Amino acid sequence: MSIKRTRKVRLESEKMSLSVGLQLQGIDDYIAPSQVCVMPLTEDKAPQKKQSKIMIEGTTPQENTTQLTRVTVRLEDCLACSGCITSAESILIEEQGFKQFKNTLKTLPTTRRIVCSYADEVIASLSAYHNQPFWMVVARLEKAMKREGVSEVVDLTDAMDVSLLSMYEEYKQHQKEKKVYLTTTCPGWLCYAEKMQGDTIFPYLGKTASAMTIKGILLKATSDVYHVSVQMCYDKKLEATKEINGLKSVDCVLTTNEIDDIINWEEKIEKVGEGIREFGYLNEPGKYIALREGLPDTFTTLRNKDFFENSHVAIVYGFRNIQNVVRMTKTKSKFDFIEVEACPGGCLCGGGQIKCLPKERTERVEKMRSVMRSREVEEKNRIFYNQVKDKVFVTLTNRKPSNDKANLNW
Template identity: 25%
Template sequence: MSAILSADDLNDFISPGVACIKPVETLPKQQPQENAYEVTTEDKIAAAEAPPASISLTDCLACSGCVTSAEAVLVSLQSHQEVLNTLEAYPELRLPWTAPGESLPGPSDGKVFVASVSPQTRASIAATYGVSEAAATNMIQQLLSGPAGLRSGGANNSGFAWIIDTNVMRQAALVAAADEVMDSLAPTAKHTTDFSGSRAEKPKKPILASACPGWICYAEKTHPHALPHMSRLKSPQALTGTLIKSVLARKYGINPENVWHMAIMPCFDKKLEASREELTDIHWSPDGTNTERKGIRDVDCVITARELLMLAESRGISFPQLPQKPLPRQHRTPFPDPKLDRFLFPTTSTRNGTRDAGTSGGYLWHVMQTYRAQNPGSQITIQRGRNADVVEYTLVDSENAAIVRSARYYGFRNIQNLVRRLKPARASRMPGAANRLAGARKPGAAPGSAGGQNMNDYAYVEVMACPGGCTNGGGQIKVGDVGALRSSGVENGGDQEVAPQQKEWLQKVDEAYFSSSSASSSPSPSDTEDEGVEDVDAASATTTAKSSANGDVEMEDAEDASLVDGISHSQIKDIFSHWSELTGVATDKLVYTSYRKVESDIGKTTDVERVAGLASTIGGGW
C-alpha cells in the first residue's frame, strides 16, 4: 500500500473501520493425534488462530462487510511502485506500423505503455508549482514520454507511447449522457426494473450519474434500490481504456495483454473502478461468453497526483525542473488509425468547462445545455440548496414555465439524503393507514428550496462522493504537502507562501482547473506542421472539404447544427460509429456497462451449514 494513503487522508461522512468487519469462521484448534480415544470437554477446546487472510480486490468489492468511499486502502497493487515494476519487467513494444517488417508481438515480447491524464490532476499539479494548466500538462508529458523523464533510466528505458487527455473521452461521454437522458425520458422508452445492466432497457427517472466509483460502490452495497436509476454509461477513464485496447486488438492484432494502460486520476476510488469485472475485455471481445479465462482490464493501473510525484522521486527525477514546453514531434508516436489519431490528439486544447459546469466533468450542465439547444428562447436558472453541494438547475421557457429539472448532489452527507428520498415508501399494515397517507406529503416532496424537490421531478442528478467535486479528490495534493514539494529541486522554493487552509487551497486548484477554458496549450507551429487539416476548434466551426473544378481540395467552414457548449454531437457520434466499424463490436457494448447488487453471506443458512461441516471434519465440538 502506498505510504501516502493513511486514515488521515479520509474525510468520508461514514468513518472507515481499521479492520474488515466481515467475520472469519472460528474453527476449533486441531489437537495432536496422540490418543485418538481420549475424551475432552467443550471448554477445553481453544479456538484456532485464523491464518493471515489473502483476498483479492474483486473479493473485497463483493463483500458488504464495510461501506466507505475509502476502500482504496485495500488496493496494494495499484501504486507508483507497480508502475516502476512494470516498466522494469517489460521492454517498450515496437509497434508494427512504426517498425516495418516487425511481426505481431507475443505475450512476453513487451508492452505498449499508454497513460491517460485527468484535468483535475493537471490542475492539482499546476496549483502546487504555481504554473499554468498548460505547463503542468507539458511537464507530465515530459516525465512519462520525454528523454529527461522515465526513459532516462530503468532496465529497459521504457516510457509511455501515448498520453491521452481524458477531456477527449469526457466530451464523448457528455454526448452519450445527453442522449441517454433523452432516450430514457422518451414516452416509448422501456425502463429497467432491476440493475442487471440490460442495454435494451433504459434507467429510470431520475437518472443518476455513474462516473464516481465511490458513489457506485456505496449504492451497490447499501442502496440497491438506486441501481435502476443509474446511468449505464462508462466513465471517461473506462472509455479511454476500452477504446485503446479494443482498437489495437480487433483491428491491429495486438493482444490486450500487450497494452498496459495507466490512468492518473484525482481520487483513490478510481482504482476500484479499474478493478471491476465489468470493465474487462471479456465484455467487448467476440469470445465474451467464454467464462473459462480471466478478463484483461481495460485500465491496468490507476495512480493519483501525489503518486505521480512519488513516481518521479523514485527515479531521481526533479519534477519541478522538467521542461514546461511540449515534446518535439519526433517523440510522438502516431495512433495507427488517422481518424482516431486526430480525435485523441487534437491540435487545440480541450476545455474543462465553465464554473456553472463544475469540476466533475460537467455532465449535468451538458444535459441541460442540450435541452436548451432544442428549446430556443429558454434559459437555465440555478438555485442553491441547503448547502453549497446541493444545487438545482431548471430550464424554463420564455413564460418562465419549467421544461426540465436537474440537480447536483456532492458529498456522502447529501448522497444519503438523496437515496433516502429515492427509496419506495413501504405500505403500512395498520388499519386506516391508506387514508392517512393520502393526505400526507409524498416522499421527497418537501416544497421550497432546492434539494426539497420531489426526486421524480428531476430528469438527471449529478452525484459525486467528494464534497466540492473531483478537484477535492482524496488523491489530490493536500495543502500540507505543498511546501515540501515546491522546495524539492527548487533553490528558493522554501520562500513561497502556502495557503494555511485546505478550503483556500481548493479554490486555487479550481482556479487552475477553470483556467484551461481561457488559456490554450496548443503546441508551437513547428510542432504542429503536417497535422491534419480537420484539427480545428470545435467551438467555432467544423471543416469540410470539397473538390474544385481542377481536382484540388478546398476547405470551407460550415456551421455545425449539432454544436452544444462547444462540443459537436455529430462528430462524436461519427467517432462512435467509426470505433464500432473498426472493432466489429456494437457501440453499446463499447460505451455502456452494468452494475450488481452486493449481498452478504453473513448469517445465511447455507453459510452456517458450510462452517459446521468444516468444523466436523476436524473433530470440532460443534
C-alpha cells in the same frame, strides 16, 4: 448519519483518503482481513464429533488439531465484499501504487504498448499548486511518464464526449419511463449504491461508464495495451478493478499526489508543436444535459453549497446530499437528471489531489477553475460514439449483505 474522516494513510509525504461518502461515523477505514473479513467463513467445515467427558486416569486429553490454510484476499474480493462499507486502503496501496506500477512495467513484454491517460482535473491541481500554466504541466507529466517507460500520454476528451452522449441517450429513455436518472461515473458513489442500496436503487442508475474506463475500452479495442491512468481520486483505483464485458480497461490508477514527486518541476519546457491545449475541460454531465434540454447553463445553490439545481437537473456533491438523492428516488421529485459525486466540491476536489490547508481551500479551488473550461461535444466524436456506444456500459452488482458470501466479484 454524520460523516467523519476516520483515518488517513500517509503515502509518500501526502495523505491518502477515499471519498467522504465511503467513510462513515464509527467505521475505521482500515479493516484487516484477519479481523472481520468474510472470506475465511466461506470454507465448508465438517461437523466435529462431540468429545467424551470420560478420561482414563493418568492420561492427558489429546486435542484435535486442524491444519490451517492461508487465506488470500485479492483487491477485487475486498472491494466487492459486503462486510464493510469502505475499502482496505493497505491493499489499494499495494496493488495500485506507484511502486507496483514500476515493478509491473519491468515484467511487460517489449512489444506491449504502455499508454498513460490523465484527467484534466489532475493537471489543474498541479497547475494551481506549482503556479505553472496548464500546457506546461501537461508537458512535464508527459516527460516524467516517458522517463518511467510509458510509450504515449493521452487526455480523455474523446472518451468524455462518448460518455456524455451515452448518458444523454440513457437519460431520454429514463424520461420515457418517468424515473429519475442518476449518473454512475463516480466510483465512490457507485460503491455506496451497490453496497448499501442494492436493487432498490438500480432502476434509477445510469450504466454509462466514466471517461477513464471508456478510454481504456477504446485503447484496448485495437491493440495490446497496458493502460495506466492518472486521476484525481483514490476511488478511481476501486473503479479500475471493475471489468466490462470481461475486459479490464484500466490496469493501474495513480493519483495526483503519487505522480507529483516524479515530475521535474525545474526542467526548462518549451512550447512547441500544434494542438497544445491552454486549458482543461470540466466533466459536467449535469450542465451538458441542461444545454441539450434548452435550459440555462447557470445553476443555483438553494439548499447548500454542494447542491446545484436548474429546473429539473441537479448536480450533487458529498455524502450528505447523496442521502437526500436516495430519498428522492422514493418520493416525487422535480428532478429527472442528477449528477452524483461522492467528494464535497466534486472531482476537482478529489481525495487524490494536492492537499492544502482548510483556510487555503477557496483560493486553491479558484486557481484550479481558472485553468478549466466547459466543454462542447466535438462533432467528430459523435460519429465515433455511434461506433462504440454498445460497449460503454458497466454492470451493476447488488453487494448488500447476503448469505451468498462466495460471490465476491466486483
